[in-house]
Amino acid sequence: xxxxxxxxxxxxxxxxxxxxxxxxxxxxxVVAGVKEYIQAMVxxxxxxxxxxxxxxxxxIISMVFSQSDILRHEVYLTENIDAEGFFEQEExxxxxxxxxxxxxxxxxxxKLSQELKSPKYNEYYIYFTNVVPHHRLEQLACCDExxxxxxxxxxxxxxxAVGHDLFSLNLPSTARLTEDRNTWSSYEEVVFERMLEGxxxxxxxxxVVPAIRYTxxxxxxxxxxxxxxxxxxxxxxxxxxxxxxxxxxxxPVLLLLDRRNDPVTPLLxxxxxxxxxxxxxxxxxxxxxxxxxPNIRPELxxxxxxxxxxxxxxxxxxxxxxxxxxxIRKYVEDYQKQTKNTAKIESIEAMQQFVDQYPEFRKxxxxxxxxxxxxxxxxxxxxxxxxxxxxxxxxxxxxxDNRQEHFKSVMDMIKGxxxxxxxxxxLVLLYALKYEGDQSIPKLKQELLNKGIxxxxxxxxxxxxxxxxxxxxxxxxFQNKSWTSYAKSTITRQIQGVENVYTQHKSHLQGxxxxxxxxxxxxxxxxxxxxxxSTPASREQKVTRAIVFVVGGTTYEEAxxxxxLNKAAEGGRSIVLGGTTIHNSRSFLTDVxxxxxxxxxx
Numbered sequence: 001x002x003x004x005x006x007x008x009x010x011x012x013x014x015x016x017x018x019x020x021x022x023x024x025x026x027x028x029x030v031v032a033g034v035k036e037y038i039q040a041m042v043x044x045x046x047x048x049x050x051x052x053x054x055x056x057x058x059x060i061i062s063m064v065f066s067q068s069d070i071l072r073h074e075v076y077l078t079e080n081i082d083a084e085g086f087f088e089q090e091e092x093x094x095x096x097x098x099x100x101x102x103x104x105x106x107x108x109x110x111k112l113s114q115e116l117k118s119p120k121y122n123e124y125y126i127y128f129t130n131v132v133p134h135h136r137l138e139q140l141a142c143c144d145e146x147x148x149x150x151x152x153x154x155x156x157x158x159x160x161a162v163g164h165d166l167f168s169l170n171l172p173s174t175a176r177l178t179e180d181r182n183t184w185s186s187y188e189e190v191v192f193e194r195m196l197e198g199x200x201x202x203x204x205x206x207x208v209v210p211a212i213r214y215t216x217x218x219x220x221x222x223x224x225x226x227x228x229x230x231x232x233x234x235x236x237x238x239x240x241x242x243x244x245x246x247x248x249x250x251x252p253v254l255l256l257l258d259r260r261n262d263p264v265t266p267l268l269x270x271x272x273x274x275x276x277x278x279x280x281x282x283x284x285x286x287x288x289x290x291x292x293x294p295n296i297r298p299e300l301x302x303x304x305x306x307x308x309x310x311x312x313x314x315x316x317x318x319x320x321x322x323x324x325x326x327x328i329r330k331y332v333e334d335y336q337k338q339t340k341n342t343a344k345i346e347s348i349e350a351m352q353q354f355v356d357q358y359p360e361f362r363k364x365x366x367x368x369x370x371x372x373x374x375x376x377x378x379x380x381x382x383x384x385x386x387x388x389x390x391x392x393x394x395x396x397x398x399x400x401d402n403r404q405e406h407f408k409s410v411m412d413m414i415k416g417x418x419x420x421x422x423x424x425x426x427l428v429l430l431y432a433l434k435y436e437g438d439q440s441i442p443k444l445k446q447e448l449l450n451k452g453i454x455x456x457x458x459x460x461x462x463x464x465x466x467x468x469x470x471x472x473x474x475x476x477x478f479q480n481k482s483w484t485s486y487a488k489s490t491i492t493r494q495i496q497g498v499e500n501v502y503t504q505h506k507s508h509l510q511g512x513x514x515x516x517x518x519x520x521x522x523x524x525x526x527x528x529x530x531x532x533x534s535t536p537a538s539r540e541q542k543v544t545r546a547i548v549f550v551v552g553g554t555t556y557e558e559a560x561x562x563x564x565l566n567k568a569a570e571g572g573r574s575i576v577l578g579g580t581t582i583h584n585s586r587s588f589l590t591d592v593x594x595x596x597x598x599x600x601x602x
Contacts, residue, residue, distance in 0.1 A: 004187070028545055029164040035064040035207035037155040038101070042073040042125050050077040050121060052100040055106055057129060057168065057347045059285045061101065063161050067308050075099075081111050082437060089120065097123045101156065104128040109136050113143040124149045129158040130197045131235055158201035160285060162582065163307045165315075165566055165573055166559045169198040171286075171580040173206065174552055175467060177220055179261065188369045195580060199228050199549060200235070202578060203254065210238050210254035212529040215473030217260035220350045221551055225256050229529045249540030255516055255526065257582075259552025261475050262508035263433060263468035264398055264554050266588035267426055268392040271502045273324050274317045274558035277305060277440075279584045280381045293377050300373050312371060318560050320503060321378070328375050331368060378542055389413070390423040391502050397430045398505045401478070405522055406431060407440045414447045421453050425460065426585060432461050434478055436470050460589050467592045477508060506539070509548065510561035517543050517565070546575045553588065554579030 038061055042051070051070065053061065061070070069080070077093075079086060081102065096412040098121040102108045116124070126140075132154060140149070159167040175186050184192075203210055209232070214225035232239060242249075259266075270279045283286050283305060291301040307314040316327050382388065393413060397406050410431050414424045428444045435441070441461070448458050502601060515521040548562070556578055562577040569575075581587065 030161040037157040049509040100126045118141040156204040158202040167578040182389040211251040214256040221256040253543040260468040266583045386418040548580040553581040553583040
């Protein structure tokens with residue numbers, strides 16, 4: 001469906017996006033798919049242009065394009081339609097065309113309608129990130145009295161592409177979705193719809209018509225799966241051009257998991273670069289606020305850590321903390337070699353002074369300075385908070401079974417002065433999940449109170465058990481019935497050395513994804529949504545491409561596990577991981593705390 005120039009006021013029609021196919025499908029890359037949509041959007045309109053975004057699409061673009069990338073496409077101005085002063089500008093800029101990249105929300109249609117009634121720019125090219133209801137097009141058509149709209153198009157870039165095989169929907173609070181749907185507020189309904197829109201768009205971006213599977217014990221994932229299947233059938237015309245699997249190949253799968261089946265992974269300290277950044281410094285759309293870091297230089301107060309824009313970060317994203325220190329040192333040494341300078345540069349400040357004299361090396365120097373500053377701060381936090389001691393015990397609780405020894409160790413760490421109050425709470429949370437119902441748990445809670453930790457914080461223990469205790473989980477999370485895994489992990493540690501003590505835990509998601517790709521995931525535990533496309537024969541085949549989505553949020557540890565599966569895959573990247581958000585321990589507990597204390601198991 002194509003929109004004729006200037007005809008919008010009389011006949012609302014739109015083009016449905018078909019870029020992003022080759023790169024995204026060949027590479028199974030969310031970044032490639034989103035990037036290709038946005039590149040097509042800004043390249044199609046020649047000359048000077050303004051980019052009009054909303055609060056969400058600002059983030060969607062910034063994940064795959066830097067400001068300098070955008071400038072190279074003749075975008076000289078970026079406006080946020082949500083900004084307070086957006087409609088207060090009286091100056092008309094008729095020499096510029098407007099490219100609008102917006103989510104198809106009620107609020108955005110109202111604001112766009114207002115803008116079209118009194119347009120500031122010469123022509124408008126409107127791109128929505130998802131499917132647009134027909135009545136909304138008619139609404140815009142009625143407002144386009146000046147006939148400035150040249151095109152309306154759907155480009156399905158409606159997720160935050162964190163990496164090639166990782167995306168988020170930036171929905172930090174979803175715990176209340178696990179309650180009875182009759183108790184949902186309008187907020188929960190909006191979040192549920194946003195989930196469906198995000199999943200629909202990622203299927204279109206990656207060019208897959210998936211067989212949908214969900215967690216059998218989770219009513220929430222079943223609801224998402226069934227509603228998404230309906231949406232895919234409603235938008236059947238969008239999926240008709242997607243190349244289907246060849247004969248003998250299994251259909252691509254979208255697997256919906258429930259965070260409640262593994263509440264342990266979000267609670268653990270992390271020891272690989274990207275995961276440590278989020279756990280200790282907190283990342284938001286690949287950005288880190290460093291303004292509170294002691295003695296930080298002004299240019300490093302807000303930094304970007306994007307694997308698609310930073311080669312060093314991409315290479316070291318999964319590096320463990322020990323290797324990372326060595327790689328940073330080599331990075332600085334490589335810089336010195338490139339400058340062909342014999343002077344001994346002993347500090348970042350001295351390096352900065354040198355680079356100021358050689359502009360061609362400034363970009364490299366900036367990246368060196370950034371990583372040196374970040375790793376220095378991570379080291380400071382690890383030492384100041386005694387994270388090695390706490391993490392060792394966390395891993396032991398998660399991966400071995402020894403209640404008496406674990407109780408003694410946790411109690412000693414609570415009573416001691418080595419670790420922070422948050423570390424003490426985290427250890428009790430892990431212990432409570434592992435030994436739920438044990439009479440020792442109230443003693444640990446009381447000891448937390450004795451150490452001055454507030455009742456509202458100690459309440460997290462009961463909240464977490466309500467949210468993700470044994471009555472909710474459908475899996476033997478700690479594998480208490482199988483001693484084989486413990487023997488294997490012990491042997492691995494003995495062979496590979498002590499550093500693996502801190503990363504011995506493998507997420508539950510890793511095993512599920514591995515079984516899925518090998519065609520061994522039990523249908524009784526992870527059923528298919530019944531649809532006219534799936535056949536019994538296709539269900540038993542190996543899966544060549546999969547999207548694994550965690551309702552309730554995924555983690556960077558799980559992203560690491562998926563990345564390792566992708567590295568080992570014969571055909572290259574074959575699994576993409578997504579989540580309603582990407583949790584660290586604090587954001588996870590903040591979400592769980594949203595639950596009504598009176599709901600759930602008494």
